[in-house]
Amino acid sequence: MPTLLIRFPGGRYHTTPSGHHVNEGQIEWPPSPWRLLRALLACGYNSLGWEGDLCKPMESQPPPLARSLILKLADVLPSYAIPRAVGAHSRHYMPLATIDKGREKTALVFDTWAQLGDQTVAVTWDVDLTDEESTLLAALTERLGYLGRSESWTEAKLARVEDACPLPNCLPTDALSNPGIGWEQVPVMAAQRSSEFDRWRAEVTARLLEPLQPPAGKKPTKALLTKQARATLPYPADLIACLQADTNWLRSHGWSQPPGSQRVFYWRLSDMLESGAPGPRQSAREAPSVEAMLLSLATDSGNDHALPAVTRVLPQAELLHRALGGRIKRIAGYSPVISGCDAEGRPLRGAHRHAHILPLDLDGDQHLEHILIWAPMGLDWIAQSAIRGVRNTDMKGGVGRLKIALAAAGNLADLRGLTGEYGERMEHVIGPAGGATQWVSLTPFVAPRFTKRSGRNSLEEQIRSELLSRGIKQQVEIERMDPWSRGRPVIRMLSDDEQGSGIEPEVASPRWAFFRHFVRTRRNGPAPPVDCGFALSLRFAVPVRGPLCIGYGSHFGLGLFQAET
Structure with missing residues (x-):
């Protein structure tokens, strides 16, 4: 797959999209496939000595090798790796050589461009080229002096195997399904497949020539042949002729869009072209x-x-x-x-x-x-x-x-x-840098599944399963703490419907007494299997690094432990 690496030494890319007036302030980003193919053809005639008549560009034919190369590139839509650019413009008041009320009349003209800095554009065609075609493409690319307007100086080359090419971030819509928010569609001009253009031209010219046929058994007269030639004149002979058509020819035959071209949509990130400062x-x-x-x-x-x-x-x-x-x-x-x-x-x-x-x-x-x-x-x-x-x-x-x-x-x-x-x-x-062996609940632990007295859904096994899911595979000693017990901590769940245990408030540990007041149910997510919170002490044989948070709601502050040092 050939990849063109294009850099703009002036830091600017001046181009108005096809079909838009320069004063609309539009910028073609990325460079359209149609423009790239025309630029390569121009390099061949201007720098490689291809024979052709500049006064009749549509009648000029590139060498067979060049023709094969251009048609291969035209048959596929390239992918781009484009950098972020900033849209900029200057304003010029062009003199019109007309005096009005003692002053020369002027016309305001916008000159817009994409400010790139020293960044590279990569263009990749998913097509196989022969060695001779690759050599020719490299020669054409190296002679690409500008792209778009003449102010858009370029330094371009065909990427080699050892060159680091950025990943594509601007793809045709048929190669990338809707990527979602943060992306936008932009129309660009591309060439039709040569076979599609040939079929379309044959159908159109056949329909035009049908009423201009001579009577059966007679040869066409000279006048009739002239009419047939005039009828088919606005339709170039092939896709190469379409790419070589100039603006004057298109206007003279009433074309608002070049024949052989099509508008296609590309997905690009919505911040790839900003209208103001970054x-x-x-x-x-x-x-x-x-x-x-x-x-x-x-x-x-x-x-x-x-x-x-x-x-x-x-x-x-x-x-x-x-x-x-x-x-x-x-x-x-x-x-x-x-x-x-x-x-x-x-x-x-x-x-x-x-x-x-x-x-x-x-x-x-x-x-x-x-x-x-x-x-x-x-x-x-x-x-x-x-x-x-x-x-x-x-x-x-x-x-x-x-x-x-x-x-x-x-x-x-x-x-x-x-x-x-x-x-x-x-x-x-x-936790300390080296970890800690004992961790105590800072917020309530809420079991992610219904708790059973024994088995894999017991409280202890659910805690071990949660620790394992966080990469802690060692054995742990689990102690369930009760703020209302005078003696050794016993198993007890703290729930909102708890009315107390008859123990004097002053002997209850204030550290755990408020655990039952914690909000333990998510507003925008699934509810816990049981709305109960546990106060736990975990002791490990080998220090464990923190932060340590497990159980239901652990990504939102529940089940958080603090190190005891």
Whole structure:
């Protein structure tokens, strides 16, 4: 498959799409297949010495090898790897050599172009060429001095095996089904297949010549032959002649679109051609993947006690997740890191490596003032751009909207380096660098399946299954804690319908007493099998690295553990 690599040393690509006036300010992006084929033919006549009459371009014929090459390229629609470009323009007041009221009249003319910088366009045709055709294509490409208007200087070459070619990101609609939000269709001019054009021309000329046939048994007169020639004159003999037709010839015969051409649609990312200065997504696209991002929450009044209570980790995480999903639809359509699903909406398989949204109380006042977004698979530029773009989130049952600001971004080691009280509490949540052997519930653990007394659905086996799904294969000692017991912790579930156990409130552990007040059911997702929360202590033989969150709602703050050091 031949691939052309085209660079614009001036950083500009000047071209108006076919069928549009220059003052419409339209930019052809990507360069159309029709324009590329015409440019290659022009290079052959101007630089390789092909014989032809510049006054009669349609009657000129390229060499047989060149003809075979062009027809092969015309029979397929190429794919493109195009960089992001910015639409720019200049305005010229052209003199008309006419004096009106003592001043020369002028006409406003727009000169539009795509500002590319030092970036490369790759064009790939899915076609097999002979060695001779490849050599000829390389020679034509190297002689391509400009593409479109003469200001669009080019340096082009045929890619070799050792050249690094970017992946296509602009494909014809018949090669790429609807990719969803974040993409757009753009029309471009392409050549028809030579066989299709020949069949169409034969049908049209036969219909035109039918009333111009001589009577049966007689030869056509000279006048009749002249009429037949005039009738078929607007229809070029073949596709090569169509590609070589100039504007004057097309206008003289009433063509609004060149014969042998067709308008086809391509899918391209919606930000491939911007009409203004580049937005902040450019730097985000180039940003390396990070493991975690820490967000801070604040109210308009600055009152920390007006922030959501720690019992609302699940709804606050869901609200932020919904806001991130809306941002991602506008940026790229979908993100497996944030959604946990592939492009077809199927959940990702394997370990839970997509994003966990964990609201935190790092100052110990029982109110959520931070949200940790952690993804073992890494937060790519799409996720980072969405996170940085969210400025507000809702707060159900509170004082209104919350303001969000980015506090930190990097790997977990960077977050462990936070100083002061926040740093100490953060290290308990994400665990020390070497891991910890004992982890204690920070938010309730909700079983993902109905719990049984024994078997694979017992509470202990469900916990072990959850740990295994997160790559923790070692044995674990599980202790279920009860805030209402005077003695050793016993098995007990904390549910909303619990009315107390008769124990004096002051002897109950305040650390666990409020667990029954946590919201444990998702608003926009499936409900848990049983709306019950457990307070657990997990002890491992070998230190386990954090963060550690398991069970129902673990990607939204439930089932979160803290390291006991």
